[in-house]
Amino acid sequence: MDSASPALKRRTPDEVMTFRTLGAMFPTRLSFMRLLLRCMAREKWKMDPPRLSLDAQGYGTAIYTIRTPQRAYSLVAFSQEIPDERRTDRVIAEVWDTTYVLYDGIPDQAEMDRLSNCVPLQEAGRFTPRELVLSRANKSLRMFDHVANKLASGQQPALADLRRVGYLMRTTAVYGNGKFGIADRSRIADRAEFQAPFQAEMLTVWLIRLFTLDLVEHVARHRGGASAVPLAIRIRRFIGIGNATGLGMAPFLINHPELIGRWIEARETAIARVRGIAKPTRTEIGTFLRCAERALSYLGEWPVEDSGYAFRIRTTIHEIEGMITWLRSITDPTYLWDQIACHALAKFSPDGAEMTLSLILEPYGDLIDDLEESMSLHDGTPIRADQTLSDLRRRLVATYGWALGPDLSQERRRHFWYVSAAKQEPRLGEIGEDEGDDKAFAFDYAFQARSLLAAIDSLPPDADLGSLILHHPELLDLIERLEIQQSKPFAEIRENLVGPDLVPLALLRCKLAFFGAAKFDPLSDKWLRVTLFQGAPSSIADLQETPDDWIFAHIGQEH
Amino acid sequence: MELAHSEFAALLTKAARGVGLPDGLARQNAALVAPLLTAGLPAAEIAAHVLTSFATGASVKADHRIVGKTLFLAADKPLSTFASGIGAAYWLAGGDGRRIEGSTPDDARWLLAAIAYCTRASGKIYAIRQPDGQVIGTTCDGAVIMKNSEADMQPDKFVIESQSVSAHPTSKIPAYGTVQISPETATNLTTLASFTLVADSERSCLKGAGPGN
Structure with missing residues (x-):
């Protein structure tokens, strides 16, 4: 692995808030x-x-x-x-x-x-x-x-x-x-x-x-x-x-940007804190290795029928094995966690990288557990109606740049999200194939960002946001999301949520990982099974003895 | 009947979407219940009434004109108080010295709730009054404080502007508060909410969420 320098900065929303990363998340010690x-x-x-x-x-x-x-x-x-x-x-x-x-x-x-x-x-x-x-x-x-x-x-x-x-x-x-x-x-x-x-x-x-x-x-x-x-x-x-x-769970992640922003920010802050540790102790390294070895056994006991997921799991096993071997040979642990994180993010699959980032948090409860206090939502973010449109435009371009490029044409609208009358649950339809897109949730935020840019440009730059809302109340949702992201940059999934590349499972996995679920087992591209509390204490007495040492639990072999 | 506050907010949001409001307006509509509950007003009935009126055909855009720092709000259609209320409220918060003049809001309490919610971060108190100066109600820290009786809820003409008075004491919504709602209102809102539902196509039944879920 490359020699590393301290990485005190968090990953950026552009790196984290993607289907690729969200869809590879694992539980951490900050899981609920x-x-x-x-x-x-x-x-x-x-x-x-x-x-x-x-x-x-x-x-x-x-x-x-x-x-x-x-x-x-x-x-x-x-x-x-x-x-x-x-x-x-x-x-x-x-x-x-x-x-x-x-x-x-x-x-x-x-x-x-x-x-x-x-x-x-x-x-x-x-x-x-x-x-x-x-x-x-x-x-x-x-x-x-x-x-x-x-x-x-x-x-x-x-x-x-x-x-x-x-x-x-x-x-x-x-x-x-x-x-x-x-x-x-x-x-x-x-x-x-x-x-x-x-x-x-x-x-x-x-x-x-x-x-x-x-x-x-x-x-x-x-x-x-x-x-x-x-x-x-x-x-x-x-x-x-x-x-x-x-799919019933997916809109929650989209509809609660401020809350999700808090969850992801806490996780990313925890990772950044650990990466900033200059000299990990032998005990800390030992805890990490023990958890990593347990994770290997967990991966070996993760049965899925989906061939794509099975390949992902095999790849992750190979990557974690390699990391353990390398770690056993190191002589200078200076900024060890940053070295490992840099390598995992550059060389590993998304699953391997996210599992690695989850593992490096395990030895550091004293350093990161306080972040749980920042994960709940208290008061919502008010819209500052007196900001000028030139300021708003600058923020829009900085925050939604991923949506404002030339490659997002209307042809990139493929899906719509609706509530099924029969199932009373959110479902996905295909534009042109299914009826009901007139009743869809407005999850086309990438396109709304473009509409907001056009609306801003149609008004004088010294006009205020309040005037824009008066003229374009239909953009209120996007404006609120933009406002939230000024303080919670991880609040928005930076992907086209109605596009042909939509990965609903990524949304489900992200939320389930925050819950602490394990053994993601996709049964299609739109639903999956998981196991909750596997390996966790199963009585109050058990809980008092070892309350927190159960991530990536496995059952092992017959005796 | 008695509903949990968040249960009512969810129903109201769905009903607002059902009458065609964009998602952001629909959600903020539900948020306006809180300022009214804080004031001890029958928030559920007010919200449901306004929304039902809205269902009869108002536009989400405010029918208005602006002269200087005054927004003239025409509320002669079944509620503009609602959508235009939110739009107007943000306009009000957008600059110093702004005021609104209008006539016959569908429900002045709802309009004031919109002002309270949208200006909650402005640090200002706004009052709605009749042309003779009689104050109908004010906002304070995101809450609504009504002064007059039910009879004044639809004044022929009204003015809304910032008021330089000392802050009113406000109370938070009781944590244990629930929303009282008549069965009729619940039925009306449920009907509106059902307009958002979509019948699954055959293709969607097969592939919309996958078998078993």
């Missing part, structure tokens, strides 16, 4: 699942013994109450038998194997009665601000039965099966922030435990995972009686929660 579990361990959260009211088949209710230093929250779970033909992961499903709510406090019997009438209905129910998160999950039937039967017969499940499907259930939706009447985000935003993004949702999923583990052991006990055994600790840890994610 990691933030939650660190907070739980730091604040020494406690948990009441679960209250399970389940029959022999595992149908019934369960309550998991967790206690922070100030409050209690309860996951209320409902498990029911459903016909196989009605089990679907689609948003339009009407029944699920299990349904959940994260309740603010501990529900009494009257509240349980109310919840039992509405939670299993999900979207068709009405909720109150006592409910913070609403969710549901379906069993991976084959995996659930396999694990239950093995445990019932006194054996542990086969590791080969766990490597292929690392979960017992898949969540099909996790709703927060006011959906169907549940609490607004503003109701809990000032609580210390929910300061970071999506913490109530992450807590819900972690508790659901505990329930699925307890549920399978419960079923196994009833099937096997005295022969049954519980899950081995390392297997219990390895089993996560599945999730299928499609």
